Amino acid sequence: MQKVLNLVYDNFDEYTEEPIPNIIFRYPKRGVCDSRNLIKHFIDDTSYGDKFIQRTCTMSEVSNNPTQNYYYIINHGGEFISDFFENGITPFNDGVVDCLKKCTNFFVMFLTEHEPDCEESFKKILDFVRGIGINEKQIYIVNNNYKLPEYKEKHQSQINVHTIRFVPHSSTKVLEKVGGCDFLPIKEGKFFQLFNKSPKIHRYGLLCFLKKYNLLDDINWSLVPGYDCRPIESYYYPLFSKEDRVMLEEEMKYFNDLHFKKSDYEVEKDWFHEFSEVNNKDFPIWMHTPEYPKNYENTYINIITESMFLDSNNNIHISEKSFKPFYYYQMPVILSTHNHIKMVKEKYKLDFYDDILNHSYDEEPDQRKRLGMFVDEIVRLSNIKEELINFYKNNKERFESNKQKVLDLLTIVDEDYLFFENLCK
Numbered sequence: 450m451q452k453v454l455n456l457v458y459d460n461f462d463e464y465t466e467e468p469i470p471n472i473i474f475r476y477p478k479r480g481v482c483d484s485r486n487l488i489k490h491f492i493d494d495t496s497y498g499d500k501f502i503q504r505t506c507t508m509s510e511v512s513n514n515p516t517q518n519y520y521y522i523i524n525h526g527g528e529f530i531s532d533f534f535e536n537g538i539t540p541f542n543d544g545v546v547d548c549l550k551k552c553t554n555f556f557v558m559f560l561t562e563h564e565p566d567c568e569e570s571f572k573k574i575l576d577f578v579r580g581i582g583i584n585e586k587q588i589y590i591v592n593n594n595y596k597l598p599e600y601k602e603k604h605q606s607q608i609n610v611h612t613i614r615f616v617p618h619s620s621t622k623v624l625e626k627v628g629g630c631d632f633l634p635i636k637e638g639k640f641f642q643l644f645n646k647s648p649k650i651h652r653y654g655l656l657c658f659l660k661k662y663n664l665l666d667d668i669n670w671s672l673v674p675g676y677d678c679r680p681i682e683s684y685y686y687p688l689f690s691k692e693d694r695v696m697l698e699e700e701m702k703y704f705n706d707l708h709f710k711k712s713d714y715e716v717e718k719d720w721f722h723e724f725s726e727v728n729n730k731d732f733p734i735w736m737h738t739p740e741y742p743k744n745y746e747n748t749y750i751n752i753i754t755e756s757m758f759l760d761s762n763n764n765i766h767i768s769e770k771s772f773k774p775f776y777y778y779q780m781p782v783i784l785s786t787h788n789h790i791k792m793v794k795e796k797y798k799l800d801f802y803d804d805i806l807n808h809s810y811d812e813e814p815d816q817r818k819r820l821g822m823f824v825d826e827i828v829r830l831s832n833i834k835e836e837l838i839n840f841y842k843n844n845k846e847r848f849e850s851n852k853q854k855v856l857d858l859l860t861i862v863d864e865d866y867l868f869f870e871n872l873c874k
């Protein structure tokens with residue numbers, strides 16, 4: 450008998466009878482979406498046979514079928530669910546709360562496919578369910594945050610957590626289709642690479658320091674934000690001290706006035722325009738942002754600025770950015786939240802070339818100190834280029850091994866598929 454995943458919805462379109470994403474009416478200005486396409490991704494790509502199917506249901510079915518499990522999924526896009534607890538409104542409407550209390554076969558899942566959530570969201574959900582007497586085991590938190598088990602243990606909670614790995618799998622599919630590049634011992638481009646799209650305080654902050662230390666001329670770098678974040682002095686308050694802002698006044702003004710810069714090999718491309726989303730009309734359907742191997746094959750070190758950096762989030766988000774250097778035969782330095790690199794090593798066994806790269810910045814819990822240590826490492830590396838080139842030429846097998854480990858990520862789709870299949874009953 451085929452397994453079925455029962456998905457509960459509040460509302461259905463009166464004409465198409467298609468379900469409407471849960472809580473979308475409660476939060477009309479937030480990025481709420483449906484979860485079925487994400488789950489379908491795992492169903493379509495898994496190597497397992499006898500796959501489960503998804504079925505949409507109304508709340509009334511739950512109490513009528515106590516031997517089956519039902520899941521009310523809140524797919525909150527890239528937003529922190531903590532922001533949904535506002536002005537007395539919560540993601541738990543009265544009908545959901547009532548069903549949770551009356552039906553042990555009913556579960557609520559908070560889900561994102563690309564982004565991580567933060568510890569504050571975990572605490573908000575936990576405090577709410579404890580406050581009104583809901584069984585914590587009826588709650589699931591599923592997103593791309595590798596610290597979810599740590600939250601559960603820290604707060605002595607029985608909430609179900611799962612770190613979903615849609616991003617590593619889907620991005621590797623794209624890289625494989627693009628085809629990668631050759632291992633080139635001698636490269637014709639600049640020594641470093643640094644690409645910046647979504648505006649983030651640590652990205653602008655790093656650029657300020659690199660310009661201050663006259664390092665940008667040796668970096669193939671870009672700054673292509675989709676909107677104007679207005680990075681004037683106040684923009685840097687969460688990261689820079691007053692002394693930092695005085696020291697970097699000229700650099701902050703430079704990047705505020707610059708607005709936009711393409712990378713070296715994309716100047717003639719029509720992919721990026723000032724304060725606009727990527728022009729992907731000529732890309733294949735599976736490519737949302739450009740993957741241009743020439744950028745990577747001509748650079749030794751890829752300076753990665755991950756999506757998450759601020760200490761206040763206390764999360765670890767391993768996105769596609771952390772895997773690209775390994776796929777394209779580059780040496781990586783990654784600016785992210787505390788212990789990001791440590792987690793990548795534990796989960797994916799990638800070789801970070803610790804015998805020549807110093808990743809001790811990853812161990813620093815203070816974000817401002819971490820940024821400073823990161824800049825110091827780039828300065829150090831810029832002074833030992835010949836040593837790094839020789840290391841690169843003499844360690845081809847290590848770079849090949851790392852690329853294979855990235856390609857092996859194509860199989861992790863099975864793990865997430867099994868997570869959803871195990872929800873069926």
